[in-house]
Amino acid sequence: MPTTLSDKHLQGFLGSDEYVGIAPAVKAAHEALHSGKGLGNDFIGWLNLPTDYDKDEFARIKVAAEKIKSNSDIFVVIGIGGSYLGARAAIEFIKSPNYNALCKDTPQIYYTGNSISSNALAELLEICEGKDVSINMISKSGTTTEPAIAFRVFREMLEKKYGKDGAKDRIFCTTDKARGTLKQLADREGYETFVVPDDVGGRYSVLTAVGLLPIAVSGADIDALMQGARDAQDKFADPDLDKNDCYKYAAIRNMLYNKGKTTEILVSYEPAFTLMNEWFKQLYGESEGKDQKGIFPASVIFSTDLHSMGQYIQDGRRNLFETVVLFDSVQREIKLGTDPENVDGLNFLSGKTMEFVNRKAFEGTVLAHNDGGVPNVVLTVDKMDEYNLGYLIYFFEKACAISGYILGVNPFNQPGVESYKKNMFALLGKPGYEDQKAALEARLK
Amino acid sequence: MPTTLSDKHLQGFLGSDEYVGIAPAVKAAHEALHSGKGLGNDFIGWLNLPTDYDKDEFARIKVAAEKIKSNSDIFVVIGIGGSYLGARAAIEFIKSPNYNALCKDTPQIYYTGNSISSNALAELLEICEGKDVSINMISKSGTTTEPAIAFRVFREMLEKKYGKDGAKDRIFCTTDKARGTLKQLADREGYETFVVPDDVGGRYSVLTAVGLLPIAVSGADIDALMQGARDAQDKFADPDLDKNDCYKYAAIRNMLYNKGKTTEILVSYEPAFTLMNEWFKQLYGESEGKDQKGIFPASVIFSTDLHSMGQYIQDGRRNLFETVVLFDSVQREIKLGTDPENVDGLNFLSGKTMEFVNRKAFEGTVLAHNDGGVPNVVLTVDKMDEYNLGYLIYFFEKACAISGYILGVNPFNQPGVESYKKNMFALLGKPGYEDQKAALEARLK
Secondary structure (H helix, E strand, O other), X not given: OOEEEEOHHHOOOOOHHHHHHHHHHHHHHHHHHHHOOOOOHHHOOOOOHHHHOOHHHHHHHHHHHHHHHHHOOEEEEEOOHHHOHHHHHHHHHHOOOOOOOOOOOOOEEEEEOOOOOHHHHHHHXXXXXXXXXXXXXXXXXXXXXXXXXXXXXXXXXXHHHHHHHHHHOOEEEEEOOOOOHHHHHHHHHOOEEXXXXXXXXXXXXXXXXXXXXXXXXXXXOHHHHHHHHHHHHHHOOOOOHHHOHHHHHHHHHHHHHHOOOOEEEEEEOOHHHHHHHHHHHHHHHHHHOEOOEXXXXXXXXXXXXXXXXXXXXXXXXXXXXXXXXXXXXXXXXXXXXXXXXXXXXXXXXXXXXXXHHHHHHHHHHHHHHHHOOOOEEEEEEEEOOHHHHHHHHHHHHHHHHHHHHHHOOOOOOOOOHHHHHHHHHHHHOOOOOHHHXXXXXXXXX | OOEEEEOHHHOXXXXXXXXXXXXXXXXXXXXXXXXXXXXXXXXOOOOOHHHHOOHHHHHHHHHHHHHHHHHOOEEEEEOOXXXXXXXXXXXXXXXXXXXXXXXXXXXXXXXXXXXXXXXXHHHHHHHHOXXXXXXXXXXXXXXXXXXXXXXXXXXXXXXXHHHHHHHHOOEEEEEOOOOOHHHHXXXXXXXXXXXXXXXXXXXXXXOOHHHHHHHHHOOOOHHXXXXXXXXXXXXXXXXOHHHOHHHHHHHHHHHHHXXXXXXXXXXXXXXXXXXXXXXHHHHHHHHXXXXXEOOEEEEEEOOHHHHOOHHHHHXXXXXXXXXXXXXXXXXXXXXXXXXXXXXXXXXXXXXXXXXXXXXHHHHHHHHHHHHOOOOEEEEEEEEOOHHHHHHHHHHHHHHHHHHHHHHOOOOOOOOOHHHHHHHXXXXXXXXXXXXXXXXXXXXXX
C-alpha cells in the first residue's frame, strides 16, 4: 500500500474499546460525506475529483506547462493560502526544496502574492530582471488583496517588457469558470484561463488546476499524481473502520483530542516535507479550528528539530500527540564510508546508508516520546514520488473531512478568515467599509 | 528604542493587579540570574557576552570571513540546533530568505548536517559541483551524529578537490576551546578554529563565533550586531518591571500561561522573519518545555498564514496568545499605483505603500484576534538591520531566562534531548549501548 497506518505506538494511550466506541461516529461521518448531506456539502467536489476531473482542461494544463517550460527562465505563481501552498508543497516534495538551485531544464519557480511584504515583492522583481518570465495568477475572484497587488506589479512588468501582445502569452489565470473580475479581465485581454471549481475550497484544491499547472511546470508527472489520488479514492471508500486507514486516522485524532491531546505535531524526517507540513496545517487548522474547538496543528522536521522542539516534546506539557510520515525509500542514497582514524567515532556506521540511520533515529525517537507520554501515529509511504504524493494528499483530505464531521464542525468553511479582512478594509478606507473605521481606530489609540 | 513592548492588546485579559502580583517573582528571577546563583548558572555566559566577548577572536572572525568571501563561491555551514539556527535566522533576517538567489559579491551559503536526510546532503553535493567551496563545521564535541556525517563527506570532497593542503585553508571549525575530537583533529590538520564557549548553550550561542562567522561571510556588519546586543544588555539590566520591557514580556508570558494560555504563537508580517521564528521556538521550547510544563511555542508569518492558521487562531480553542514582532520600516519600499480601469478594485490603495497596507493588516488582525479571545503582545522594532537584530536577540534571550526562572525551571539545560539519542545509538549498535538494543527492538516488533 502507498500509505499505511500503524497504531503500535498508541499502545497504552488508546484501548480497543475506544475504537469500538467511536465506530458509529465514523460510520455516520462516512454517510454524511458520501450522501452529500453533511455540513458544508456544497464544497465536497474534491471527494470524487480524482475520477471526475475535467480531462480536456487537464490536457490544456500540460500544453500550457510545455509552453511555459519552453519560453521561460522563471515562472511566478501568484496566490495565497490554498492557492499556493499545495503547489509549492508538491513541487518541493517531488523535486526538492532546493529545486531552484539545482541544475534542470525546467524554469525557476517563485511564489508571490502570499504576503504584503514589499521586501519580498521587490526582491522577486530584482531576481526576474533580465530573465524571461511567465506568471500564473491564482484567485477565485481576482480581488484578494495580496495576490491582486502582486498581479498588478507583474502584469505591468510583463507588458513593459514584452508589450501587451507578448505579455498575454505569458499570463495564465486560474480563476472562477465564469464570474469575477479576474475572469473578465482574462477573457478581454486573451489570457489563457483555468478553473477553480465552485465546489472545491482552497485548501482542498491542489489536485485542480490551482496546483496542477505549477506542478506540471516543475516537470513533475501529473498523470501519476492523479493516479495516486484515484487509487486512494478507491481504497478509502470502505466504510469499515477496521479496513480503512484513512478513517482510522480520523478516529484516532478524535479519540486523542477527547482525552486532552489537543495539539498534533506532524513529523517528517525529510526536509523536503517542510511545505507539506504547512499544507497539512492549513488543511486541518482551517477545517477543524472553529466553534472554540479543534486540534491545534503544529509541525517539525526531525532530526533537525529534535535539537529544537525535541526537548518540549519529550518533557513539556503532556497535551501533545505526533503523527509521523515515514518513507520506505528516498530518491538519493548515500552510503557511509570508513575513516581509518575514526576521529569522529562514526565507524560503527560504516557501510550503512544514511536512510538506515535516519530510520533508526525515528525508531529511537518514537520509543523515547512514547516513554515521555506522547502517543504516536505512524504513516508509512512507499517513496517520495508523484504517485505516492497523490495518494497521501487524498488520504489527508478525506481523513480531514471525516475527522471534522466526527468533531461536529463544518470542515469546509472558514468564517474566521473574514474577521481580520473586514477590519483591514475599514482601516484602509475601502469603499463600503466606512462605518467601522472610526471605531476601530479608536481602539488602536 | 530599538525594541518596545505594547500591552494595549492585552486589555481585558490581564488586570493591573496581576502585574503587581507577579513583580516579586520577576525581582527574584532577576536576582537569581544576575547573582549567578540560579538554576543552570554554569550556562549564563550569554548574559554579559555583548561586553565580555573575546575581541581578538572577533577580529579573527572578520579576517576569516574576508578570506572565505575572496576564495569561495559557496560557504557550507555544518551544524544542528543552536549550531545553525541562529546564523541562518540572522542571515535571512538581515540579508533575505532569497539571499542565495539575489545578486551579490558574497558566497552562496548553504546549511547541512542538520538532518539525516541523504536527499538533502546529496543535493548539496550536486550544487557544489564545479564551485569553490569553504566549510564551517560547528560542533562542541565533533561527535554529534548529523554534523559529523556531513563533515566526513565534505572533508573528503574538499581533500579530493584541493588536496590536503588546499583543503585545510577552506575548513573552519567552531568547537571546544581545548577538548574534544574536533578540536584535536583541527589542531593536527591545521584548520583554523573558533570557540564555542563553555558557559553558553547552543540556543544562546548566535552572538559567539557559532553565529558570527557565517553571519560575517554573508556581508552583514557584525560590529553593529554586537552593538545592538550591548545596548540591550544595558537597557534590560533594570530590575524594575515597570521600566523593563524585557522583564515585562517574561512576566506577561507567565501570567497568560497561568490562566490557561498554554500556546504562544510568534507572529511576523515579514517572510524574512521565518527562520527567526524557528530560532525563537528552539530558544523558548528547549528552555521552558520540561518537568511536564512550559508554553508550547508555535509561529506564523502573516498575512500568509492568515489564509492558513488564521481560522484556528480566530475561532479555535482559546488556549492561545500571540506575540507580534513589527518593524517600523523595511529595506525595500513599493508604492501602489493607479490602474485606470481599476479591474481589481484596488485603487483605494493608490499612492499608499505596501508597508502601510501591511501595517493595516496587522491592526485589523490584532483587533479581530482580540475580539476572538486571543491576547496579543506587540513588540515594535525600528528596522530590519544588524543593530536592531542584535538588540532583539538579546531581548529574547534575557526574557527567556527570566521567564524560565519565574516558571521554576532550569532554562539552560535540555535533558530530554538525550532520550532519543540513547535509543538511536543502541538501535544503531554504537559501542557502549549494547545492553539496551534487544529490549528496544522488541518494542518495535
